[in-house]
Amino acid sequence: MTRILVDADACPVREEIIRVAARLGCEVVLVSNGSRPIRPPEERFVRQVIVAEGADAADDWIVEQASPADVITTADIPLAARALEKGARALSFKGHDWTAQNIGSALAGREIARHMRETELARGGPTHGPSAMALADRSRFLDALDRAIQAARRGPEKPIFRIPPGGF
Numbered sequence: 122m123t124r125i126l127v128d129a130d131a132c133p134v135r136e137e138i139i140r141v142a143a144r145l146g147c148e149v150v151l152v153s154n155g156s157r158p159i160r161p162p163e164e165r166f167v168r169q170v171i172v173a174e175g176a177d178a179a180d181d182w183i184v185e186q187a188s189p190a191d192v193i194t195t196a197d198i199p200l201a202a203r204a205l206e207k208g209a210r211a212l213s214f215k216g217h218d219w220t221a222q223n224i225g226s227a228l229a230g231r232e233i234a235r236h237m238r239e240t241e242l243a244r245g246g247p248t249h250g251p252s253a254m255a256l257a258d259r260s261r262f263l264d265a266l267d268r269a270i271q272a273a274r275r276g277p278e279k280p281i282f283r284i285p286p287g288g289f
Contacts, residue, residue, distance in 0.1 A: 122148060123273045125266070126183045126209075128195035129153040129169075133254045134214050134262050138194060141266050142166055150186070152179045189277050192269045198227050208277060210269045215254065216261030218269065 125138055129151040132138075139162060142149045148166050153159055155171040172178040180200040183193060189208035195201055201211035201219040211219035219227065 122190065123270055124148045124150055124191045125270070126187060126191055126193045126204075127151050128179060128183060128193070128197055128200060129159055130157050130179065131196060132194065132214060134194070134259060135159075137259060137263055138266065139164065139167060141263060141270070145267070145270050147192075147270060152183050154179050190273050192266065192273050194266070198224070198231050202228060210273050212262070212265055212269050214262060215258040216263075216265035218265055 123145075125142055125147055127135065127138060127149060129135065130153045132151075135151065138149055141147075143164065143166065146166075148168070149164075151159060151161050151167065151169045153169070153171055154174050156174070159169060161167045161169045170182060172182045180195075180197060180203070183195075183200065184203045184207060187193060187204050187207040187209040191204075191209040193201065193204040193209050193211045194214060195204075195211065196214050198219075201213070202224045204211040205219060205221055205224055211224075213219065
């Protein structure tokens with residue numbers, strides 16, 4: 122059965138996840154360290170897991186539980202990379218589908234952004250976080266979540282071998 126494992130502490134799309142899961146018959150697991158109160162709906166298919174406090178405790182739990190049948194939703198790029206290594210699908214809260222083809226550049230971009238923030242802070246420059254969720258982001262997320270669940274249900278993609286024109 123396909124599960125949606127949610128990095129829930131800062132998830133802005135919990136309601137959307139629950140609506141899609143109800144429609145498609147998926148289990149939702151809201152994983153948090155309890156630092157922010159989360160009141161999950163009283164639905165049979167939704168459960169909450171509160172892990173011990175710690176920098177990556179929720180991430181570690183999600184990765185330990187992840188399987189190729191699961192969809193992981195997170196804003197944490199390193200968690201997405203770890204989920205992909207386990208064969209799960211990973212999706213950002215704004216509907217970006219993380220894949221083996223794009224996660225490496227995302228990790229590199231994250232490090233560059235971190236370095237730039239640190240440099241700006243050292244100079245006393247401005248800092249800002251990610252942009253706010255727009256209606257288009259929520260719509261893109263809903264579409265991407267639906268596609269990710271359907272793909273997870275189909276199972277791992279089988280490589281397609283193509284013979285080039287003229288043969289080998």
